[in-house]
Amino acid sequence: MIRPFPPARAAWMLILLACPRPAPADATPAAPDTSAAHAGMHHDHSMMMHDHSMMDMPDHASMHHEHGGMSMTGAYGPYPMSREASGTAWQPDASPHRGLHAMRGPWMLMLHGMADLVADRQGGPRGADAIFSASMLMGMARRPLGPGTLGFRAMMSAEPWTIPTDGYPLLLQTGETADGRTPLVDRQHPHDLFMELSGSYSVQAGDRSLFVYGGLPGEPALGPPAFMHRFAGAMIPAAPIAHHWLDSSHITFGVLTAGAVAGGFKLEASSFHGREPDQDRLDLESGALDSHAFRLSVNPTPAVALQVSHGRLHSPEQLEPELDTDRTTASAMVDGDRGDAHWEAMLAWGRNRNRPGRTLDAVLVEAGLELHDRHHVFLRAEHVQKDELFFEPDPRAGQAFDVGALTAGYRIDLWRSGPVRGGLGALGTLSQVPAGASPAYGSGTPRSAMVFAHLELR
Numbered sequence: 191m192i193r194p195f196p197p198a199r200a201a202w203m204l205i206l207l208a209c210p211r212p213a214p215a216d217a218t219p220a221a222p223d224t225s226a227a228h229a230g231m232h233h234d235h236s237m238m239m240h241d242h243s244m245m246d247m248p249d250h251a252s253m254h255h256e257h258g259g260m261s262m263t264g265a266y267g268p269y270p271m272s273r274e275a276s277g278t279a280w281q282p283d284a285s286p287h288r289g290l291h292a293m294r295g296p297w298m299l300m301l302h303g304m305a306d307l308v309a310d311r312q313g314g315p316r317g318a319d320a321i322f323s324a325s326m327l328m329g330m331a332r333r334p335l336g337p338g339t340l341g342f343r344a345m346m347s348a349e350p351w352t353i354p355t356d357g358y359p360l361l362l363q364t365g366e367t368a369d370g371r372t373p374l375v376d377r378q379h380p381h382d383l384f385m386e387l388s389g390s391y392s393v394q395a396g397d398r399s400l401f402v403y404g405g406l407p408g409e410p411a412l413g414p415p416a417f418m419h420r421f422a423g424a425m426i427p428a429a430p431i432a433h434h435w436l437d438s439s440h441i442t443f444g445v446l447t448a449g450a451v452a453g454g455f456k457l458e459a460s461s462f463h464g465r466e467p468d469q470d471r472l473d474l475e476s477g478a479l480d481s482h483a484f485r486l487s488v489n490p491t492p493a494v495a496l497q498v499s500h501g502r503l504h505s506p507e508q509l510e511p512e513l514d515t516d517r518t519t520a521s522a523m524v525d526g527d528r529g530d531a532h533w534e535a536m537l538a539w540g541r542n543r544n545r546p547g548r549t550l551d552a553v554l555v556e557a558g559l560e561l562h563d564r565h566h567v568f569l570r571a572e573h574v575q576k577d578e579l580f581f582e583p584d585p586r587a588g589q590a591f592d593v594g595a596l597t598a599g600y601r602i603d604l605w606r607s608g609p610v611r612g613g614l615g616a617l618g619t620l621s622q623v624p625a626g627a628s629p630a631y632g633s634g635t636p637r638s639a640m641v642f643a644h645l646e647l648r
Contacts, residue, residue, distance in 0.1 A: 262298075265332055265341040266392045267399040267451035273489060276419040276440055277386075277409025278401075278447055278458060282525035283492035285421055285534060288648050289328075290609050296333040303327035304418075304646040305348075306427035310359055311639050314621075314632035316376045318359040323352035324427050326385065326418050338393035345386035350471035353380035358428075361621045361636055362593045364578040365434040366508070370469050373509055375579060378429045382407070382471045385441050399451045406474060407467075408445035410460035411485035412501040414521040414538050416440035421525070421534035422558030425568040426617065427642050431595055432572045435540030435552035436519055439483075439501070441467055443475035456487040464504040464514075480504040483517075495523040516543040533559045548590055550575040566601040566615070579627060586626065594622035601644055611648050616641045 264274045272287035273280050289302030305325035312318055325348045332341035356368035357377035366379045388405030409416065416437045417423035417430055430436070442462050449458030464481030483501030490496070503515045521538035535557040543549045552574040559567045577590035599617025606612070619638040623631045 263394075265330075265339060265390055266401040266403070266449065267456070268394045268397055269451070269454075269489075270492075273495075275415030276437075277388075277405075277416075277445075278390075278403050278411060278449060278456075279409070279413070279415040279419075279485075280456065280487045280489055280495050280497065281415055281420070282495045282523055282534070283489060284525040284527070285523075286532065288646075290647060297331055298333065300330040301328070302647055304424065304644070306642045306644050308358070308427050308640050308642040310428075312359040312361050312376070312636075313638050314361070314636035316631050317361060317636065317638060320354075320358050322354075322358040324349060324381075325352065326381075328386070335391070338391055341390040341392075343386055343388050343390075344384075346383055347381045347385055348383075349380035350383050355380070355469060355471075360428055360431070361619070361631070361638055362431045362574070362576065362579070362595060362623070363429065363433075364431075364576055365438065366466055367469055370508065373578060373581065375581075380471055382441055382467050384474060387474075388445075397451075397453045401449050401451070403445070403447040403449070405442070405445045406476070407441050407443045408447075408462075409440045410442055410445050410462040410481075410483045410501065411447050411449070411458040412439050412460065412483040412499045412517060413437045413485075413519045413540070414497060414523070414536065417556075420523075420536060420556065422536065422556045422568050422570070425558050425566050425601060425615075426556075426570055426597060426599065427615075427640060427644075428597070428617075428619075430554055430556075430570060430572055431576075431593070432538075432540060432552035432554045432574050435517070435542055435550070435574065436521075436538055436554065438466065439503070439517075443467065444477060444479055446479060454489040457485075458487075459484050460501075464502075464506050465508065466506050468508055481506075493525045495525075497521055513547060514545045516545065517541065518543075530562045531559060533557065548575075548577055550577065550590060564603045566603075566613075568597075568599055568601075568617075570595070570597040572596075573622075580630070586630075589626065591624050591627050593624070593627070596620045596622075599640075601642075603644075606648075609647050611644075611646050613644045614642070615644055 262271050264271050270283045272285050273283045275281040289300050292299045307323045310320045328345040330343045357374055357379040360378040361376050363378045364375055366374055386405055386408055388408040390403040392399050392401035413436045444463035447458055447460040460483045461479040462481050463477040481504045485499035487497045498520045500518045505511045506515050519540045523536045525534045538554045540552045555571045557569045573594045575590055575592055580586040597617055597619040601613050601615030603611050603613035617640050621636045623634055628634045
């Protein structure tokens with residue numbers, strides 16, 4: 191019998207990961223520094239690593255001078271811009287904030303992107319071989335307007351042309367459809383051409399702010415940052431199999447969010463269209479704002495980002511329109527530096543309560559390490575409860591199985607030309623399949639691998 195993970199156990203795991211170690215008894219505690227200058231200095235560190243990628247050579251000096259000022263604070267509040275990830279989600283302030291930056295009059299502009307060309311081999315009878323490319327390009331513009339800040343963001347992907355409509359092979363992945371009739375199983379769907387087209391407006395006073403955010407598409411206040419925006423997740427050219435328990439709503443066709451920030455706390459609420467994108471990856475969809483979500487985010491230190499969120503998604507699955515889903519998530523992200531090494535880790539838990547249907551859980555651990563700004567080591571471990579691996583007339587149709595995946599890999603950046611870097615990487619995955627499902631997968635631990643070339647704007 192399938193059993194949901196105890197929420198208390200997941201909560202204790204999050205707390206243990208997030209809590210800083212106590213200082214030795216004989217250590218002299220440092221005086222806390224919560225001033226705006228301190229936040230600016232911290233942000234300077236992550237931004238100055240990428241001074242070589244600035245586009246605005248005539249304005250570079252003024253741009254650098256403004257790092258600690260309002261022009262480099264977040265779009266939604268008076269904190270370092272490095273805190274902002276996908277949608278309105280937060281990550282640790284210490285996270286690297288990469289991309290090309292420029293000042294053009296009152297406008298601050300940013301451009302960031304990456305692409306992976308992947309040779310994919312998924313093992314076992316349900317596996318397959320493929321060559322595909324995953325990609326993302328994001329642009330941002332914002333300026334002061336009246337008493338606040340006006341912002342725009344656009345994110346696009348070439349995946350509708352570089353990944354087949356039925357996706358790329360990925361064992362144990364489920365979700366969405368390739369043709370409007372058949373569910374995708376053991377494959378990851380391509381992302382839409384338009385991943386985000388959003389606008390925002392915020393008003394700040396001291397360490398507090400109020401903001402509104404809207405997108406078509408956009409991302410509601412539900413879950414941790416999307417995997418391609420996380421430090422470790424961006425290193426891995428494959429989606430997590432826990433994607434639809436945590437961050438699958440990052441492309442939502444119709445979102446309106448309002449939020450309030452007070453220091454390291456943010457409370458926000460979203461109304462959004464609950465249906466996931468259909469098989470036409472080139473269009474802009476529309477629909478009623480029939481779903482809602484709430485999220486509390488807390489950044490207690492520059493190195494830690496915590497969030498809990500809950501949403502009610504109306505008819506998210508195109509092939510099961512009568513099914514609604516209540517989704518609850520909690521996550522902790524921790525970031526650190528030591529010498530020429532930068533690392534970040536995340537522990538996340540998600541629960542989908544399907545109505546009608548089962549309550550299914552997922553746990554994900556993700557970690558990445560960057561050495562000497564060139565070597566990248568990454569790890570992802572997942573445990574997910576899935577009931578979409580088999581369909582009629584298979585006698586296992588509708589049964590829920592505990593499955594898992596352990597992925598580890600390495601990438602080295604081999605060359606750079608201006609703001610563009612290129613490298614090569616490889617990863618291996620061990621999938622965990624229970625006895626009831628293993629006949630279809632060939633063994634209890636199918637093995638898979640990917641080799642990839644990586645390009646990134648830094």
